[in-house]
Amino acid sequence: MRYDLKRARELAIRVCVAAGASEAMAISLAEATVAAECSGRRSVGFAHLPDYLEGLLHGRINGTAEPAIFFPAPALIQVxxxxxxxxxxxxxxxxxxxxxxxxYGVTVFSLQNSYTAGELGYYVRRLAHKGLVALAATNGSALMAAGQSSEAVYGTNPLAFAAPVDNRPPLVIDQASSATAFVHIREAAKRGEMIPEGWAIDENGQTTIDSREAIKGALLAFGGARGANIALMVEILAAGTTGANWSLDAPSFEEGSQxxxxGLFIVALxxxxxxxxxxxxxxxxxxxxxxxxxYIPGGSFTEDEVEINLPSSLVATLEGYGLH
Structure with a gap:
């Protein structure tokens, strides 16, 4: 089903409000969701929106929350x-x-106590559009094993970077520390598809290409120890410096009511x-x-040219939240 950007935003806002989000929260989430679609990151666009809607319905997201903002130093923003x-x-x-x-030339943004950050490139892209170079890191529930451990100890722990470029969209790099994003494993499991070797291990710690076994196990870092080191750096920035939950301590983003x-860490220069x-x-x-x-990541679209195509099954799922 085809949506122009206005109708896509309206759909996202409507279902978010129906699931319990405040108007302000619904607008923020809708803008980020549409931006992910426009940037080609559909796995964290409308396909990820049901995770937020379930989170709102089951208490994993406080739909009426109003962020508290502090300024511990002139170049530090704490949320x-x-x-x-x-x-x-x-x-x-x-x-x-x-x-x-x-x-001041540089400022650090530190955020704690939130649901998953969605498309990480969204944050740095917006800053690059304002002429700033930005680096972002975020963590989440433990999904990825590292080293000799078969236990999930880190989230997918992505890094994103953006820089402004004259007369074209910003350069944007957005990639996980894991060999793939969790949503790709989950989608493969829903379809009963196999996954490439090296993406995940099963619950016994053995490498697997069975996506349904991978769901029970853990993701693997890209590049082995090097990817795991990056995941640790992200963990320290996103959880350590922000005061957020370490991934090991973070409740599930899919289950429960917590x-x-x-955490989300951003430095803007x-x-x-x-x-x-x-x-x-x-x-x-x-x-x-x-x-x-x-290949230079970032994209070349303009909003006037963008039309969002959503599977009818996903639209039906989203519309179902309007019945709550």
Missing amino acids: DAQGGIAQLGFDRAFEELRIRAST SPGA NPELLAPDFSARMAAQIERLSSKGI
Whole structure:
């Protein structure tokens, strides 16, 4: 089923409110959901929205939460999501983050006590559109094993990076520390499909290509120990420095009635204070790399050109929440 962006936002807002979200929370989540679709990250777009709706219905997300914002230092912004969603906390602090990063050259945004952050690239992309270079890290419920352990100890623990580029969309890199995202394993399990070797282990700690066995086990880090090291760095930034739950302590984002209490860490830098022609240099370098066949992540869409295609089964699922 085809939706223009206005209708897609309206659908997301409507079902979020029906599931118990405040109007402000519904708008924040709808904007992030549509942005994920537009950026090509559909697994964390509308396909991920039912996770939020279930979270709202079962208490894993406090639908009426209003984030609390603190400024422990001029270049530090601290947010307590109060059991709500990271997107609303980011929205509430966005203008201060932009102003302070532009003024002081660098500002850190720290958020705790939230549900999963959704598309991590969403946060840094928005900052890059304001001329800032940004790096983000987030954690969540333990889903990934590391080292010799067969126990899940980290979330998928992604990193995202974005930089502004003259006359084109920002460069955006958004990737998990795990070999694949959990949602890909879950979707494969629903369809009864096999998965590539190296993505996951079963509940006995043995590598598996059976997605249904992988659901019972744990994801694996990409690149072995190197990916696990990145996951640990993300864990320290996203949980350690924010005061959020370590992944080992985070309640499930799929079951129960408690918030995962996840963290989100973002550092935003004003590159023009260091290199006044930064965005122009980025454009020239990207053109040079592209001429050599290098893929530059980020996308080239404009909102006027975007139409969102949703499976009719997913639309029916989402519309079902409007009956609650």
